[in-house]
Amino acid sequence: MKIGVFALQGAFIEHERALLSLGAEVKEIRLLSDFTEDLDGVILPGGESTVQGKLLREGGFLEPLKERIQAGLPVWGTCAGLILLANRLSNDSNVYLGTLDATVRRNAYGRQLGSFSDELDFKGIGKYSAVFIRAPYVEEAGSGVEVLAECRGKIVAVRQEHMLATAFHPELTDDLRVHSYFLKMIR
Numbered sequence: 737m738k739i740g741v742f743a744l745q746g747a748f749i750e751h752e753r754a755l756l757s758l759g760a761e762v763k764e765i766r767l768l769s770d771f772t773e774d775l776d777g778v779i780l781p782g783g784e785s786t787v788q789g790k791l792l793r794e795g796g797f798l799e800p801l802k803e804r805i806q807a808g809l810p811v812w813g814t815c816a817g818l819i820l821l822a823n824r825l826s827n828d829s830n831v832y833l834g835t836l837d838a839t840v841r842r843n844a845y846g847r848q849l850g851s852f853s854d855e856l857d858f859k860g861i862g863k864y865s866a867v868f869i870r871a872p873y874v875e876e877a878g879s880g881v882e883v884l885a886e887c888r889g890k891i892v893a894v895r896q897e898h899m900l901a902t903a904f905h906p907e908l909t910d911d912l913r914v915h916s917y918f919l920k921m922i923r
């Protein structure tokens with residue numbers, strides 16, 4: 737299985753390591769020419785969504801990526817990646833890919849909670865210790881969106897068909913179960 741990891745900005749190397757240790761093949765996507773037809777899925781890493789959105793736009797990725805996701809390309813967005821996938825941001829006027837039917841709030845846990853970790857119950861995985869960094873959360877999930885995990889009463893992991901999105905960072909821990917979940921989702 738070959739997974740494309742967007743390597744424009746943010747925590748992409750950590751995703752690559754996790755995928756490699758699960759036996760997946762990894763391809764870094766930096767240029768539009770890296771976004772080839774042979775990819776079985778793609779990951780949008782955490783980082784800064786405004787910077788990544790700008791780089792996706794300047795790199796000519798926005799339309800082709802959106803089209804391929806709409807055509808069924810499996811995608812997982814972590815943190816900033818969740819923001820890029822959402823079709824509405826409640827505290828920001830930007831919309832980037834807009835393929836995920838969800839309203840997302842950026843930097844939603846407030847400044848006091850810039851970064852923290854917490855125990856969650858992840859549907860299909862079980863007890864899971866999640867790391868949040870200036871994290872967004874999902875304020876409203878559309879009818880076709882399955883809620884996979886909540887933290888402090890807020891939705892932090894969702895799935896809509898072939899799209900997975902988490903507000904937290906599984907790539908920054910040694911726990912590979914969410915990466916396995918994504919690979920299983922593709923199979």
Ligand code: GLN
Pocket residue numbers: 781782783784785786814815816817819842843869870871872
């Ligand atoms: N706060 C960042 C944003 O709005 C997301 C943080 C992250 O990806 N860790 O883009």
